[in-house]
Structure formats: C-alpha cells, structure tokens
Amino acid sequence: MPDGKIIKALSGFYYVLNHDHEIIQCRGRGVFRKNKVNPLVGDQVVYQAENPTDGYILEVKERKNELIRPPIANVDQAILVFSAVEPDFSTVLLDRFLVLIESNHIEPVICISKIDLVPDAKKAEIDAYAKDYEKIGYKVILTSTIDRKGVQVLLPLLEDKISVFAGQSGVGKSSLLNVLRPELGLKTDNISSHLGRGKHTTRHVELIEVGTGLVADTPGFSSLEFTELEVEDLNYCFPEIEEYSKDCKFRGCTHTSEPKCVVKQEVETGEIKQYRYDHYVQFIEEIKDRKPRY
Incomplete structure (x- = not known):
C-alpha cells in the first residue's frame, strides 16, 4: 500500500501528499474513531485510493511528537518569529514560546524580524539579546523582508523538515513566507485565503511546500499556558x-x-x-x- 504525509485536514477529509508529489483526498476508516485515533496534519499514513479524490487512510504511523493547539504532528522545528519593533521585541513572550517548544522536544529557531525598522538607538539592545540566546545554544537569525536580510540563511534550514512558523500576530510570518515562496501571495494584513488566517475564519493548519521542506503557518498557539508542564x-x-x-x-x-x-x-x-x-x-x-x- 502507498504511503504519504497529511498536509491538510478539513471537513472530514485528509489531503495526503505522496512520494510522487500528488495530493490524494482521503477519508479516515471507521476503525480510527473506534480506537480514538485522530489523524493529524504531519502524520505519515498508509492509504489506498482508486483515484486522487477517493482514498481511505488505513494506518497512522507512530508519531515522534504532537501538538494539540495547533493540531499538528511530527514537527521537526519551530521558527519562532518575533519582531524587533512593531510590536516590540518581548523576551518574556519569547521565553514562553521556547518553553512550550522545548517541552514538546521540538528544535526551536529564533527569527527576529523587521530588522530594517530598528532605530539606531535600539540596534545595540537587539544585538545583545540575539547574542544572549545564541550563547545559550539557540540558533538566531535576524531578518528583513524588505532587503531580504537573513532570508537566505533561513531557507536551507527548512530543507527536508516539517517546520512550524509561530509567533504573535503582526510580526511578519506571512511576509517571510511570501519572500521564501513568492507565488503563495499571502496577504499580510487581512485574511489569507490559502491558509485560513485572519479574524472570523475557520483556522486550520496546512503544510505548504517551501523548497524541499514543508512549512505550517499557524494562527499561533491558541493557549500559551503551561497546562501540561510540572x-x-x-x-x-x-x-x-x-x-x-x-x-x-x-x-x-x-x-x-x-x-x-x-x-x-x-x-x-x-x-x-x-x-x-x-x-x-x-x-x-x-x-x-x-x-x-x-
């Protein structure tokens, strides 16, 4: 039986990307409901299909990790996007994200965006924070979607991995993805029709191909509380x-x-x-x- 990766789950359908880069629309077998297995975006699955729009998922392979909010499995790394300004860089919010990512055994990459907007008086402060986190052992990338600074460093990190872009609203996640893959044309202000972002929309996680990797632009963690941590x-x-x-x-x-x-x-x-x-x-x-x- 063929296998593939779920890249989108919507309205009871699972969209599986196979090794031939075809997307197969599948339903889950009743056995999943019986065994309380809920297929997630990022799951590696075995399926059968007579045609691309009529398939069934037969097996969900073992996961290496799983996030509840946003619902996604087998994440290799989280690109934590935090703007230097507008909104201002927040170490307490970054540390909160880092704890949630570390507790799920996911590799974090810190991306400080909007570097081109930093006033001269604040540049030393941002550089000092970047060095602090690098000393701890985190990978830190300073980026600008205007002059594309740092973007060429980010792209190779995404190769052959499932990456989650996360961060508070307005930090430039969609702008970064537009630079990485311009044909997406993600709106950076209102609603992204491709990813279901924005107010009053059904928010779903969808993996999109960027180079040889898969990236999830999420609406963010709906809960930043430490509900599972002791x-x-x-x-x-x-x-x-x-x-x-x-x-x-x-x-x-x-x-x-x-x-x-x-x-x-x-x-x-x-x-x-x-x-x-x-x-x-x-x-x-x-x-x-x-x-x-x-």
Missing part, C-alpha cells in the same frame, strides 16, 4: 539552568529558595541572564498556581 520539568526547558543545576547541593533543587544553589550563584555572576531567571521564576509560580485538573 515544576520539575521546567528546569529542562531552560538549557542554561539545566546545565548548572547538576552542581546544586540539593537534588530536585527548584533554584528559587534553596541554599547553596549554583543556578542562583550563576545569576549573580551574570553567567545566567537575570531576565531569563526572572521568567523561570515567574513560570514556576504560574505552574504552582494552576488550578488542579480532575
């Missing part, structure tokens, strides 16, 4: 905190009030940036204050 897990979502935590005196140190905490010492020396530590503590409090689920 306090002891947060440590692993801050790579620099995890690195130094191994030397803490107490096993299971939360790096908040414990004595002889190496992480807090490294914050004092500046090895761990104060704003990153502040966000870590803020997120711990959020998780502790979370209402219990029953």
